[in-house]
Amino acid sequence: MTAPRIALAVGRGTGPDLAPVFERVLYRITRTHGTRVEVVRSPQLYHSYVSLRAEAAGTAEIARLTARDAAHYERFCREQAASGVRAVFRTAINAQSLYLVRQRLAAVKVEPLTAGTARMLLVRDQAQGFYTGVNRHTPGKVVRTMEFSRAVTEQVLRYAVRRARALWPDGPSRVLMAYKYHLLDGTLDDWTDDLSARLGVAFELFQPDTVNRNLIAHGPEDRTVLVAGNEWADIMHVVLLDRYGAERQENRCTENVHLAPELHELTEYQTVHGSADDLAGRDTVNPVATIRAAARIAERHAGCPGAEAAVEAALVGVQARGIRTPDLGGESGTTAVVDAVLAELGARAGVFAPAPVATPGASKAGSR
Numbered sequence: 001m002t003a004p005r006i007a008l009a010v011g012r013g014t015g016p017d018l019a020p021v022f023e024r025v026l027y028r029i030t031r032t033h034g035t036r037v038e039v040v041r042s043p044q045l046y047h048s049y050v051s052l053r054a055e056a057a058g059t060a061e062i063a064r065l066t067a068r069d070a071a072h073y074e075r076f077c078r079e080q081a082a083s084g085v086r087a088v089f090r091t092a093i094n095a096q097s098l099y100l101v102r103q104r105l106a107a108v109k110v111e112p113l114t115a116g117t118a119r120m121l122l123v124r125d126q127a128q129g130f131y132t133g134v135n136r137h138t139p140g141k142v143v144r145t146m147e148f149s150r151a152v153t154e155q156v157l158r159y160a161v162r163r164a165r166a167l168w169p170d171g172p173s174r175v176l177m178a179y180k181y182h183l184l185d186g187t188l189d190d191w192t193d194d195l196s197a198r199l200g201v202a203f204e205l206f207q208p209d210t211v212n213r214n215l216i217a218h219g220p221e222d223r224t225v226l227v228a229g230n231e232w233a234d235i236m237h238v239v240l241l242d243r244y245g246a247e248r249q250e251n252r253c254t255e256n257v258h259l260a261p262e263l264h265e266l267t268e269y270q271t272v273h274g275s276a277d278d279l280a281g282r283d284t285v286n287p288v289a290t291i292r293a294a295a296r297i298a299e300r301h302a303g304c305p306g307a308e309a310a311v312e313a314a315l316v317g318v319q320a321r322g323i324r325t326p327d328l329g330g331e332s333g334t335t336a337v338v339d340a341v342l343a344e345l346g347a348r349a350g351v352f353a354p355a356p357v358a359t360p361g362a363s364k365a366g367s368r
Helices: 015-032 049-055 059-082 095-105 150-167 187-199 208-218 230-245 288-301 307-320 334-349
Strands: 005-011 038-046 087-090 107-115 118-125 134-138 141-145 174-178 203-206 224-229 253-258 267-271 363-365
Touching: 005 015, 005 059, 015 038, 015 288, 015 307, 015 334, 038 059, 049 059, 059 095, 059 134, 087 288, 095 107, 107 150, 107 230, 118 150, 118 230, 150 174, 150 187, 150 224, 174 208, 187 203, 203 208, 208 224, 208 230, 224 230, 253 288, 267 288, 288 307, 288 334, 307 334
Parallel strands: 005 038, 005 087, 038 363, 087 267, 118 224, 174 203, 174 224
Antiparallel strands: 107 118, 107 253, 134 141, 253 267
């Protein structure tokens, strides 16, 4: 049987520190389950914002390198999807490059949340709006041009409903939309009214501050889908994780789904935290989100049922012993935390041999 392939894209900052963590954990989990996996690494090391500012000579060079990284990563994703790959793990890269790709591939970020007994699904529209704009520079001025489209709005809403129905047998109770729709001359209202009629789903359009006020005052109803533009969701993602996810962003991984039909819903897994360039090469970056991403990919894409639960139990055991990186109040380094988690997994699975740092021949460059 052919081993499933998982794509890997690495950015500057702590990307080179976390990529080996991802591979090491993924290989340990798959080996424990008696399965194999092949990791296909992008041949390009993508810039972080900090590395761009440090290495590029002015805005024109930053713009050129940004466009180059975006074009390369888009091509890498398209090639992997066309070859049958269904999952990518990506470390943090420069947001401007990333959002150019998200616009071209119609990406959404998906985050299930729980508020007491109320279940909620955040679907963050990353494919349109201010974040996906392009810049035009003139002396003393930068003009950013962005767009919203009916086609993309329909893609996002259809996916949100479909994902909710897969998550909850009874489907969503409400589908709320948090957008600055007052700035669009009624266009977004017309699109959503038409889609509500055609799909038989009530899409309720709200200003972001109204959504905030209602969440604070009443909390979400059970099975609420919250579809949100980046202008609100980027800021609120971390707040919602803190309030309804019971986790700090440094520990969380999340998923982005590419809705462009030719991508076949290629899913990109990432840490919620950024590139943390100041921690690069110091063995102090928190690996928990990367460990969780490896477990999620192993379970969903590499035939390893129970991997996420096993890793969660191992993380609880390790943290109970005080093995934590400095950002969590501990004194352990990245490698020590990973070693402890893998040892805990090994003890639970009856596997005591050290996990390989890499599997010979498993990582190879993607085609250019």
